[in-house]
Amino acid sequence: MSLPFPLAEEPDDITRERGRLLFAGPVDFVKGVVAMPGLPPADRVEVCFAGRSNVGKSSLINGLTGRKTLARASNTPGRTQEINYFALGTDRYLVDLPGYGYAEAPVAIVAKWQALLRAYLAGRQTLRRAFVLVDMRHGIKAVDQEILGLLDKSAVTFQVVLTKADKVNLATRAETIAQVQGALAKHPAAYPEIIVTSSEKGEGLETLRAVIATLV
């Protein structure tokens, strides 16, 4: 019997190669957006990386593109404070979002990013899939549930990407996967496969590249 929300299968050779070629090609920073009117024209397929502060969104973009400093990654939570657009080839955008659930920045600033994040997730026509990153050590928390609920309401398909897999042992890995599977069962917008990654070790990156390459 297959569990609901299985781990994504390894891509076949052709799809893997499509993903590899896409990400080996040009990736360029386009702009950092601080308010909805600043979004680039909605003229191509777009995927975004959402998740709690410090979960590893920027690191994942760097890992996928093989460019260590394309997206700014940092130990300081709240580092990504704008919606950062990267053009992947000529027909896709990768979007690095500000993290949520970070309480230590000034309240007014946090409120501003959060409003922008919500407006973006609920209102971007060309957003094909939201990758919601979840730290393998922590699983899905209440603050993630809020965002998943928003994606359900907005009918934006989201896929959970577990991050920092290199930081846990196999028992914790299995526990977190089970917790995420249970949590996703309540979300109609959840894509029914989970991707396990480590930006540090490269685990899962080929799979994620292949998934992005096949979205049209």
Ligand SMILES: Nc1nc2c(ncn2[C@@H]2O[C@H](COP(=O)(O)OP(=O)(O)OP(=O)(O)O)[C@@H](O)[C@H]2O)c(=O)[nH]1
């Ligand atoms: N061991 C390990 N560390 C990671 C991994 N991914 C990210 N990190 C570390 O986690 C910290 C946060 O990573 P970021 O990529 O900046 O996280 P973010 O989600 O972009 O954070 P914000 O922009 O603040 O929301 C950094 O110190 C990274 O080096 C991973 O796969 N393995």
Ligand SMILES: [Mg+2]
């Ligand atoms: Mg970031």
